[in-house]
Amino acid sequence: MTAPHLLSPCPAHVPADAVFEFDIFDQRLLQDPHNTALQLLAEAPPLFWTPCNGGHWVTTCYQQAFTVLRTPEQFSSGMLSPQEMSKLEAMIPADGPRIPHPVPVMLDPPEHTRYRQPLQKVFAPKTINALKGDIEQLAHQLIDTIIDDGQCDFITAVGEQLPVQVFLKMMGLPLDRLPEFRELVREVFAPAGANPHDQLLRLRNIADVMTDIILERRDHPRDDLISRLWELQLDGEPMTFELMEDYCVLLFLAGLDTVVNAIGFGVRHMALYPDFQQQLRADPQLIPEATEELLRRYTMTIPIRRVLTPVQLGERQLAENDKIMTYLPLADLDPAEFPEPQQFDLLRENKRHMAFGMGPHRCLGSHLARLELQTLYHVVLQRLPEFRLDTAKPAQFHAGQMLAVASLPLRWD
Ligand code: HEM
Numbered sequence: 001m002t003a004p005h006l007l008s009p010c011p012a013h014v015p016a017d018a019v020f021e022f023d024i025f026d027q028r029l030l031q032d033p034h035n036t037a038l039q040l041l042a043e044a045p046p047l048f049w050t051p052c053n054g055g056h057w058v059t060t061c062y063q064q065a066f067t068v069l070r071t072p073e074q075f076s077s078g079m080l081s082p083q084e085m086s087k088l089e090a091m092i093p094a095d096g097p098r099i100p101h102p103v104p105v106m107l108d109p110p111e112h113t114r115y116r117q118p119l120q121k122v123f124a125p126k127t128i129n130a131l132k133g134d135i136e137q138l139a140h141q142l143i144d145t146i147i148d149d150g151q152c153d154f155i156t157a158v159g160e161q162l163p164v165q166v167f168l169k170m171m172g173l174p175l176d177r178l179p180e181f182r183e184l185v186r187e188v189f190a191p192a193g194a195n196p197h198d199q200l201l202r203l204r205n206i207a208d209v210m211t212d213i214i215l216e217r218r219d220h221p222r223d224d225l226i227s228r229l230w231e232l233q234l235d236g237e238p239m240t241f242e243l244m245e246d247y248c249v250l251l252f253l254a255g256l257d258t259v260v261n262a263i264g265f266g267v268r269h270m271a272l273y274p275d276f277q278q279q280l281r282a283d284p285q286l287i288p289e290a291t292e293e294l295l296r297r298y299t300m301t302i303p304i305r306r307v308l309t310p311v312q313l314g315e316r317q318l319a320e321n322d323k324i325m326t327y328l329p330l331a332d333l334d335p336a337e338f339p340e341p342q343q344f345d346l347l348r349e350n351k352r353h354m355a356f357g358m359g360p361h362r363c364l365g366s367h368l369a370r371l372e373l374q375t376l377y378h379v380v381l382q383r384l385p386e387f388r389l390d391t392a393k394p395a396q397f398h399a400g401q402m403l404a405v406a407s408l409p410l411r412w413d
Contacts, residue, residue: 029399075305102250163259172224264405265298296353
């Protein structure tokens with residue numbers, strides 16, 4: 001096991017029985033993140049303090065994650081305390097590059113609502129449903145490229161291509177820079193170094209790859225998302241270049257990684273369980289429900305909040321500016337909410353998973369993500385013969401604030 005990142009002394013308000021050492025970047029999570037997290041946290045209290053990565057609370061049960069995400073007046077999405085903010089500002093040279101501020105995900109209501117509302121139009125079901133034909137066509141093209149080979153790394157060949165190409169096309173960004181763009185997103189989700197300014201510069205790098213295109217679309221609009229964002233107004237005020245950067249950075253982070261991982265975990269589950277493949281091939285109408293149960297079983301994101309004023313959560317007293325990580329992959333495997341949670345069960349009564357978050361920041365791209373997942377599963381099961389994991393090349397994963405599938409070698413006859 002590697003040394004936990006940035007092990008910190010526990011603050012005075014954290015009692016000894018609340019401390020449990022858990023590093024979200026623990027190398028053991030790279031084997032099989034969900035099942036390993038369940039094992040590593042089997043003895044942990046439902047809400048505990050870890051000294052790793054600077055020290056923070058972790059909630060693993062459903063109800064506490066639900067409370068945290070639905071109470072923004074108590075648990076803020078603005079991750080930096082006023083002291084941290086001034087420290088950081090002192091580090092940023094006055095004539096240095098502007099640091100983008102991903103909106104609306106880092107804002108709290110009512111400001112959050114003001115910035116989220118315009119985006120809702122852009123991701124409305126009607127707009128997204130119009131993409132179905134293109135997504136289906138692309139899925140077929142991608143399967144054409146692998147079907148005769150009898151094997152592939154499903155992530156590089158299909159899982160990453162489909163959602164990332166759809167997203168880049170939606171945004172109007174060049175498809176041939178896909179590997180470079182994916183790398184920029186990986187850097188943002190990698191462990192933060194000792195200098196928080198470096199982390200912020202990673203956001204700048206993302207904005208930089210879009211600057212020319214943002215400006216070009218302002219002067220010569222096309223039929224793409226960046227041009228449509230320029231048309232938005234906030235309280236009657238026209239869009240600014242800075243706000244365009246902020247929106248585009250968030251969409252870039254949200255659009256380039258999440259669906260890839262959902263596909264990775266979903267298709268891996270199908271490869272592990274041939275009977276399940278068989279069931280879906282025999283009755284494709286089950287695919288929408290299977291997609292939801294796969295999202296629950298393999299929830300990937302881990303949103304963080306900052307405590308605004310001292311508050312009691314469960315048995316614990318949280319102090320102002322404490323950070324709290326809602327470990328949603330385990331919230332959706334909480335037996336109190338989902339009986340026999342590790343079982344994949346299409347007949348589950350409770351289907352209220354938190355893969356897309358909860359409360360005011362609930363995912364704006366969920367409709368697009370569902371459309372991509374369901375369409376791809378349909379085409380894969382229709383076109384590929386029964387597939388299995390390649391036993392010679394085990395799948396690889398990333399851990400951290402997002403559980404991710406890095407490679408998924410598959411074989412078929
Ligand atoms: C399976 C795929 C996806 C998953 C699991 C997912 C998950 C999430 C989660 C958990 C949040 C809440 C974050 C928080 O509370 O701090 C979120 C927010 C968000 N997601 Fe997604 N997401 C997915 C796909 C997408 C896609 C494809 C897009 C757009 C291209 C997108 C755009 C957004 C945006 C804009 C927000 C911020 C909403 C706000 O702050 O009000 N997501 N997503």
